[in-house]
Amino acid sequence: MSKSVLLFTLIALLPFLTYAFSPENPTDRKVLVLLDDFAIKSSHSLFFKSLQSRGFDLDFKLADDPKIALQRYGRYFYDALILFAPTIERFGGSVDSAAILDFVDSGHDLILAADSNASELIREIATECGVDFDEDPASVVIDHTSYAVLETEGDHTLIASDDFIKSDVIVGSQKIEAPVLFQGIGHTLNPANSLVLKALSASPAAYSANPKSKLSSPPQLTGSAISLVSVIQARNSARILISGSLSLFSNRFFKSGVQKAGSPTKFDKSGNEQFSVELSKWVFHERGHLKAVNVRHHKVGESDEPAMYRINDELEYSVEIYEWSGKTWEPYVTDDVQVQFYMMSPYVLKTLSTNNKGLYHTAFKVPDVYGVFQFKVEYQKLGYTTLSLSKQIPVRPFRHNEYERFIPTAYPYYGSAFSMMAGFFIFTIVHLYNK
Structure with a gap:
């Protein structure tokens, strides 16, 4: 066999080899961490250690390293990206904003942290994800009512926020008691993007401005419209976390005590560590990641799937749904999974019953309409990956000898x-x- 034929064969088999060696579990993944400075690796070590303790392989590189690359010949080297380089003006190697967006479009996850010195490159990536940082590069979030009480009160840019998203699957089922310390730049959500959610919101009294200059006009970003930390789940199930504060993930904020202004309660430790770790579990699909298997349908009393149904047949439909717990697949239990028997519009809409062991099932009569139908399950729930299942089946009328x-x-x-x-x-x- 000639070298050219061998090379062509290897290139042709590359997609199949890539699929064959893809990780079976969502958390068996390698993460690229891009930093402004290697000092961040030690100043944010607690956050990184929490990821490594959960089995993630972190590859630390400077953001301007000329050798960094996300993929080659369509094969990605990493399954997730942590971007802790808020001041970077230009990435090294073959990485740019388009490459990062393609990385997300390919179903990979992203954590992006900015601060008041966020570069145009970081702002551009955030904007493409549906988040708009304050246009004034010197602006930070200021709050004169929900600031963190210190021995010497300053300009109230150190905020103690406890306005979390109401979703146990995103921030964890264990309540975060202590407020989260935040110091950085605020952002708003693009109203045209319904996939972006506020994970941590500012108080109604907050605003975004330059604390070193007097306000000559009302600030553009005010109140609860300001998001401090946002999350996005794309339609391809890729997940993104965008924070306006890099310090939110720092060891200093993890270990710092906190007392919110106006509150008599002082906490020995802020909620930053719990909040950051729980959010990272969601972003990296350790929670809220669903899969559906064994989609089946057949006539009542039979077990084999038919090639077609006849009008007015009695049929049964079933599917098994599991959730990744971080270690194993466990049965997903809920009461809001529905199936449609669909042709141009739903002729049948049924809520599936569950045996609390992952199996969802229902039975119904085929409508008195013949044509090409579909069994459709479109399951969308806050914090969970979308399930989109579809099976096509023709429905025929009675034959002349069946009446x-x-x-x-x-x-x-x-x-x-x-x-x-x-x-x-x-x-x-x-x-x-x-x-």
């Missing part, structure tokens, strides 16, 4: 037909032979 021959409800019509025949026969006899 019931003498229908009881038609007896009056039968009687009228035979009485008409008898009457015509009697009339003929009378007309012919009566003088």
Whole structure:
């Protein structure tokens, strides 16, 4: 075999080899961490250690390293990206904003942290993800009512926020008691992007401005419209976390005590560590990641899947749904999974029953309409990956020899037909032979 033929064969088999060696579990993944400075590796070591303790392989590189690359020949080297380089003006190697967006479009996850010195490159990436940072590069979030109480109060740019998203699957089922310390730049959500959610919001009294200068006009970003930390789940199930504060993930904020202004309670430790770790579990699919297997349908009383159904057939539909717990696949239990029997529009909509062991099932009658139908399950729930299942099946009418021959409800019509025949026969006899 010539070298050219061998090379062509290897290139042709590359997609199959890539698939064959892809990790079976969502958390068996390698993460690229891009930094402004290697000092961040030690100043944020607690956050990184929490990831490594959960089995992630972190590859630390400077953001301007000329050798960094996310993929080659369509094969990605990493499954997730942590971007802790808020001041970077230009990435090294083959990485740029388009490459990072393609990385996300390919189903990979991203954590991006900015601060008041965020570069145009970081702002551009955030904007493409549906998040708009304050246009003024010197602006930070200021709050004169929900700031963190210190020995010497300053300009109230160190905020203690406890306005978390109401979702246990995103921030964890264990309540975060202590407020989260935040110091950085605020952002708003693009109203045209319905996939972006506020994970941590500013208080109604907050605003974004330059603390070193007097306000000559009302600030553009004010109140609860300001998001401090946002999350996005794309339609391809890729997940993104965008924070306006790099310090939020730092060891200093993890270990720092906190007391929110106006509150008598002082916490020995802020909620930063719990909040950051729980969010990272969601972003890296350790929670809220669903899969559906064994989608089946068949006639009642049978077990084999037919090639088609007949109108008015009784059928059963079932599917198994599991959630990744971080270590194993466990049954997903809920009461809001629905199936549609669909042709142009749903003819049947049924809520699936569950046995609390992952199996969802229902039974219904095929509508009295023939054509090409689909079994469709479109499951969308806050914090969970989207399940989109579809199976096509034709539905035929009765054959000519399948109709019931003498229908009881038609007896009056039968009687009228035979009485008409008898009457015509009697009339003929009378007309012919009566003088």
